[in-house]
Amino acid sequence: MRAADATVLVTPRSFASVDPAPRTRLEAAVGEVRGNDLGRPMTAGELRERVGDVDALLAGLDEIDASVFAAAPRLRVIARYGAGVDRIDLRAAAEHGVVVTNTPGANAEAVAEFALGLILAGLRRIAAGDRTVRDGAWAVQRGRELAGSTVGLLGLGRIGAATARRLVALGARVVAFDPAVREAPQGVLLLPRDEVVAQADVLSLHLPALPATRDMVDAALLARMPRGALLVNTARGELVVEEDLVAALDAGHLAGAALDTLRDEPPAPDHPLLGRPDVIVTPHAAPHTREAVTAMGLTAVQELLTVLEDGTPRFPVPPTGDRA
Template structure:
């Protein structure tokens, strides 16, 4: 019996029409038993149980995985980024790779806005002070008075720009892959953006070229009270350099939803100037439902095209 793996940490199988269609066709679903991001060995183990399809999370899908998964024909990424997939190796093994680029965009954009507002008004620190019996009268900063620098103007970056503009903030952007721009957003080189922006928000894919895009040198260019937001991909920020920049007062604050190693256990946990969230960018109920439905539909259509199941 053909099978498909669902490697995401959670997935609503019962209320997904495409998944139910696959099950009715006699296919077997293999869920993620660990309910967390899988290692390379763990995904190999699941795929080796006769899987022809995969609804993928952010586990490493490498040449080694594809060499082992002899029957695998279709990968449907439940989300936007494909940086965890060796696309060249997948092509060489005749594996189709699909994703859901628009489904999580609004959820990630709204989380980004929340992280920006929480950082500016120091909401987390004030909450903790009150719980200790204090009554701080902390003076924050207005989003309307800030210049927001968005690095990456794809589906998510454009939404973040519009949300910030609704608060009357000035928006500047850097994106080496596009000349298309929203109204009232100024494109500029990266170093100019880093020196100009009060808040820098990352919305780029992770590649070898963007590894530690924000490092000690980048932090040195920024304004003394700059805020860094990363709800894109771990690895874009040098976390040790960020911890040092916060400790020395070079940066005012930061907020990270993604990390190089997850779950995160690094030095940023000790800083009270940073907001840490557990890779929840797409985890808004409505967005997650849409993303799962689109990912399952992509898998279904991919398997139909390969001839593994009938329509």
């Protein structure tokens, strides 16, 4: 089959939203491009209704389980628009002969900058100060300095390492845990996980959601953090047991949390982490810069077309999990 005859379903809302080049490239190369009419990531059931005659899927944070593959006999490739593949059943993909690719590194700088922003906002209570002024008060929100603080990183891949370099440059002491990393960036000390957690004035998460990491940040781990510490998550909501985080905040053990991702997105209006002055919540915005969105789009399109033309993609994801 040639790419020119292929039907492609594109689900990410931000695809080609800044620069039309990724969509122009895709539309020029394939037979038909379909979009996501829901304006959000699709569930497996919603995908099953749409993939029966689809040859390729350019996917965002959609739920792609074994039932989706069973409903898509023509599907040859899933090009993930981003790095994480925790919502794709990789073994089912392999069983159905579907190649999965991703875009490692395309948004690393964007997410690292956002993580740094959340760390600074949490330490200096910037969002709480803004709300206070808007509510008619003029009360100082006393915070902590990043310089001299210990920041612990769980995960030291592309994003974690980029975050670490920024933190070191600003005078933080940086400790990190990542069993896959043998050599840390300059100024970063590799330690066992429990030592990182116990020393961290700020604990920042940079891990994929895998069986070994889901629910990692539970009551036991939070209790090992120093009293008055800050939790930051720009990775995956599935890493955190949200009920345990609420309890740690209610008890005053943690000073706050800054979260760019939750288990359910978007959250229900009565979500217990919303509306708290000690919690910052942003709408999974970390990867979304003009530069990163365009880079992710162009890379995902190139990977998708390469597979459709029987070529070898640059960034294949093996059935064992996220390589990025």
